[in-house]
Amino acid sequence: MNMKTQVFLGVALTLMVFACKKDETAALVRVPQLPTTTDKYAEAASGSFVTNATAVDNQKATLGRVLFYDTQLSVNNSVSCGSCHHQQKAFADVGASSTGFGGGKTTRNTPAIVNASMQSSYFWDMRESNLQNMVTQPIANHLEMGLEQPDYLVLKLKNLPYYESLFTNAFGDGTINSSRIGEALSHFVSALVSVRTEFDANVSTNFAGYSELEEMGRQLFFNELPCAQCHGGDNFSGWGSIAENIGLDDHYSDPGVPGQDWMTGEQRNGWFKVPSLRNVALTGPYMHDGRFNTLEEVVEFYNSGIQDHDQLSFALREGWNGGGPNTDIFSPNVDSPPLRMNLTTLEKNALVAFLHTLTDEQLITLPMYSNPFVLAENQ
Template identity: 35%
Template sequence: MLKFFSVSLLIQLVLSCQASSANNTISIELRDSCPPSFELTEQGVCKLVNLYQQYDSIQNVGVGGLQSALSKGRDGFTPNEIDLGRYLFFDPLLSKDGSVSCASCHIPEKGFSDDLAKSVGIGGQQTTRSAPSLWNVGFVNKLFWDARAKSLEEQAVGPLFAKNEMGNDAANLLKGLRANQTYVSLFKQTFPEHTQIDLAQVIKALVAFQSSLISLNSRYDQYAHGYHQALNENEIAGLNIFRSFVARCAECHQPPLFTNNQIAVIGVAEKNGDEFDPGAQITFNASKLRGGFKVPTLRNIAKTAPYMHAGNFTDLRDAVEFYNKGRGHEVPEGESLQLHWHIWEPNLTDKELDLVVEFLGALTDESLVPRTPRVVPSGLPVIDVKYQQNQQEQQ
């Protein structure tokens, strides 16, 4: 009887501590100013501003024109919505067990990727693909490697409720947020017309933050806008090879986003002999897209190894060389893929490959990396670095 009482008491104490932790209010003030690349309008929302808006030319498809207009980016969010989204992005409270956050797989210092061939979710579960970079996602309407989401709103829901990623469900997510007095206060400040936190507000805040991730200030951009001393001689030579009709890199990785936001079948094999990934074939129910994946941006590419959807290459030079080794050289036996017509045999020399890689380094731009919160409303660790290191060692 005494033993039963002590166990019961222990359980009550644990539950009491959990409730107390949930109700504690952490002092957080949301920013009332817009992040870099945005200006605050009279309507109180953040408007995207960048030098590419001075151009009205249509993208020079196939030649990689430098001074080309960008597609319309997402903007019109309030400073509060963007900053609330930043706290949500870094808070493990959004996962089922409080162990991972959006930032666990999209780490700012790693190009908003995670250095893993296949990302890891709750309980150490491995996902099926690598984490794509989130830089400039506000400009595109095809998201995930298999392009299954057409908007950031669709994209945001995916990882939250995927069993092998954050593993949550809407009811549990909202329960956790509503039980946290800091979040109750922050949501009320951001969405004063709502009486309680709902899923639409969570998604809007996450979309607002991700839309603010702008990387258009690399040395390449400075060169494109007329400051030709921004690139050295080798980088300019690499850029010219990249844009050439021989290499054809710019056919798919079109400046200034360095993606054409399309699907391409390039014939890369799975890593370690894993089962072949059909990719966009499933999304579009189209056999011609078997093994097809979204063309990724090359912005901050030097920061986002390993490369390809399956993390095949740990070195950028090897990833570039893949396209030089001959059309279909990695297509698995038994697979008949409709390879993209730009995948051919450019026969670049080793020196030319090195120059392309050197140019790609000029696409690095970390000048506008958002600040990682020192503390999040849940009080949980912002990014579990030790956890990340353990997962890297296991892979």
């Protein structure tokens, strides 16, 4: 930096300090800036496999969007749902763990939010089955948003001038209560549909638009490897919400989904919800604890790193042959060692290239899913 710039910056800084002093009365506040016409949330899912999402009410989702991004929903006005669930990351977070209102770290990786209305259970350990009950839990969570008293939450929202008309549009009158907050949030969360990917665009042409590498990856994923046994269905997460142990460790410090292993009757250890792979190229770090940073690391784990946990899924043991003609479901391969895929570098690259075709650009760029808050002068 030369002398001139230093002097210039010095003067500019002094002016800024004066400017701030002068304007002390006109404090800046965060207010939502919404379009003049109602956003069409329900339409985003029409004609797709996410049939439930067409029942989304556009006014409730509009209110839900504001609630989702409003930091006033945390006890010290510092954190919103959107602080951990970022649109550009398909509503996942950047780090292995996320930071709550008081600087505390979540113990699990923040999952992407994707086609939530198709799922029958939420959280990595599947502890909640009702979306409307689920969406208010982070507000009260002692680590995430810390607003433990529902009455205090309602009181806070009543004092914010922009909510009355939003609640009236959504519910017919301006009454604010916890169940309406949950309902509106669940409509917005259900409206976050991911149905427009390169994969979806190619289903009808039998993947004519895929590159050779992507097609090789698709064949590996669906036919040659057991991936689709668990990550199957339109949502790439099985045919609902299921849990499996994939042998990340030989003993898990986070036990995951509670209950008993149906084969051995033992207490479950290391069973986690099978996550959707839609937008997976955007949602790293990966796994319930965010242990892998890249898709290459995940693929290398499945290729060579599966541990011989005594509750490891059959689909990830030698001789898995899941849906194939040699399957004997009455004598599963419980004693076989963990599967070693012995993939070539080309095959690993192909799997990663295929996973990249599950990215939905519309989900991560549509303004109606984005943060509506802007800074404006308090009047």
